[in-house]
Amino acid sequence: MKITVTGRQIELTTADRARIRRQVERLKRPLGKAALSTQVAVARDGAMHVCEVTFHVSGDHMLHAKGRDKRVPVAVGQAVEKVAAQAKKLSDRWKSRRKGDGA
Numbered sequence: 001m002k003i004t005v006t007g008r009q010i011e012l013t014t015a016d017r018a019r020i021r022r023q024v025e026r027l028k029r030p031l032g033k034a035a036l037s038t039q040v041a042v043a044r045d046g047a048m049h050v051c052e053v054t055f056h057v058s059g060d061h062m063l064h065a066k067g068r069d070k071r072v073p074v075a076v077g078q079a080v081e082k083v084a085a086q087a088k089k090l091s092d093r094w095k096s097r098r099k100g101d102g103a
Contacts, residue, residue, distance in 0.1 A: 051066065
């Protein structure tokens with residue numbers, strides 16, 4: 001899976017980029033091979049940091065979420081949690097449809 005981390009008018013440190021990659025890597029668990037790519041954009045809006053996570057999944061599914069906080073790691077964590085919930089819901093939908101086909 002390809003992970004792209006972008007800082008919009010903000011310089012992200014190597015440690016921030018590594019932390020973001022670690023958090024995004026755990027999104028692959030519920031989706032498995034269906035996870036194709038992820039784009040993470042971190043920007044500054046006044047005193048707040050805004051993190052946008054877009055997760056591309058096979059079958060033309062796009063999971064998208066935003067997190068806002070004064071600290072970058074917290075904003076990233078919020079966005080990743082939202083996308084994780086969407087990924088769980090999508091994988092559960094796929095599993096329930098597979099079970100229904102045999103009946």
